[in-house]
Amino acid sequence: MNEDCLKLTCYFGERDRAEDRFLADALIDIFARHRFQVSVLMRGAEGFGLRHRLQTQLLLTLSEDLPLVAVAVDTRERVQAALDEVTGVAGHGLITLERARMLSAPVERAELPAELDEATKLTVYLGRQERALNRPAYLALVDLLHRRGIAGATVLLGVDGTTTGARQRARFLGRNAEVPVMVIAVGDGARVARVLPEAAALLTRPLITLERVRVCKRDGVRFAEPRHLPATDPSGLAMWQKLMVYASEQARTAERPLYVELVRRLRAEGAAGATVLRGIWGYHGDHTPHGDGFWSLRRHVPALTVVVDTPERIQRWWAIIDELTAETGLVTSEIVPAVRASAPGHLAGGLRLAARWRD
Numbered sequence: 001m002n003e004d005c006l007k008l009t010c011y012f013g014e015r016d017r018a019e020d021r022f023l024a025d026a027l028i029d030i031f032a033r034h035r036f037q038v039s040v041l042m043r044g045a046e047g048f049g050l051r052h053r054l055q056t057q058l059l060l061t062l063s064e065d066l067p068l069v070a071v072a073v074d075t076r077e078r079v080q081a082a083l084d085e086v087t088g089v090a091g092h093g094l095i096t097l098e099r100a101r102m103l104s105a106p107v108e109r110a111e112l113p114a115e116l117d118e119a120t121k122l123t124v125y126l127g128r129q130e131r132a133l134n135r136p137a138y139l140a141l142v143d144l145l146h147r148r149g150i151a152g153a154t155v156l157l158g159v160d161g162t163t164t165g166a167r168q169r170a171r172f173l174g175r176n177a178e179v180p181v182m183v184i185a186v187g188d189g190a191r192v193a194r195v196l197p198e199a200a201a202l203l204t205r206p207l208i209t210l211e212r213v214r215v216c217k218r219d220g221v222r223f224a225e226p227r228h229l230p231a232t233d234p235s236g237l238a239m240w241q242k243l244m245v246y247a248s249e250q251a252r253t254a255e256r257p258l259y260v261e262l263v264r265r266l267r268a269e270g271a272a273g274a275t276v277l278r279g280i281w282g283y284h285g286d287h288t289p290h291g292d293g294f295w296s297l298r299r300h301v302p303a304l305t306v307v308v309d310t311p312e313r314i315q316r317w318w319a320i321i322d323e324l325t326a327e328t329g330l331v332t333s334e335i336v337p338a339v340r341a342s343a344p345g346h347l348a349g350g351l352r353l354a355a356r357w358r359d
Helices: 023-033 060-065 076-089 137-147 189-201 258-268 311-324
Strands: 002-013 038-043 046-048 067-075 093-104 120-127 152-157 160-163 180-187 207-212 214-218 240-248 274-278 281-284 302-309 330-336 341-343 353-358
Touching: 002 023, 002 076, 002 207, 023 038, 023 067, 023 076, 023 160, 038 152, 038 180, 046 258, 067 076, 067 093, 067 274, 076 093, 120 137, 120 189, 137 152, 137 180, 137 189, 137 281, 152 302, 160 180, 180 189, 189 207, 207 330, 214 311, 240 258, 240 281, 240 311, 258 274, 258 302, 258 311, 281 302, 302 311, 311 330
Parallel strands: none
Antiparallel strands: 002 067, 002 093, 038 067, 038 160, 046 274, 093 207, 093 353, 120 180, 120 207, 152 180, 152 281, 214 330, 240 302, 240 330, 274 302
């Protein structure tokens, strides 16, 4: 299957509530009730929102309300049908709705559409304990992407989610075989097109999405700046942009971990928000894939920092990110066009992306 889909992403806090329950539970229940192809709930390591209250696991008192990110993927019709419920319970944070290309078995080599030629973000959804080549499938997949010259890949572990509509919550005692994992990779369109059949062949039930991105910087080398966009599209709707910084947790700048300094600087300068997701395995550039090991004395895992804001403000945050990634890190930007809403929560035709801050 190769079709347009929508990716719904919610950024919020661990203690945010929807009436008498936690917002995270309410959202995953909605995703399960609408039987989305896949949804993943991920716990962040650090971040802040509009109120600029720092959330971090580095300090005990601030680790009680860590950032959460919930991602759900399915056809346009199914996601639109759930949107009123999602916006009805999500009273805080950021909600984005992005268009992507969804692939599932059988996946064959294909020429990517023109909008994916520059660079492509490849996201693969699979089970936590899924196996390939006698090892965890996410390890085999990352090794394949590294061998084929894909610019970078990060494995993000879910703590809750759904697979074909069935809820898969992580439990302390249990194999958690079906708890979803996301593998996010970035590479040029031609390389991604060539690797698709091999990647899908590793998986039991391949589900893959493709989105257009721009690679701005890698290991201190600039390739491009985020596109300079108007504040609104021709119809007058607000435009949004997203910056993502892929690096190792051990990458440092100004004597601090890079992701920590990014969050501190962006918060001090008044950014609308930033979220850091800690991966369990991955790489960028020519670096060897790495992650947590049983005998490791220090954590050496990927850290992914996400910033979403208006085009004018994104240019300010790009300057900070450019300064702090002078030696390491893979930086990408994405355009997130607005959509026309014919009524609250209802999206009209021609939909590309909806984004809003509520705090």
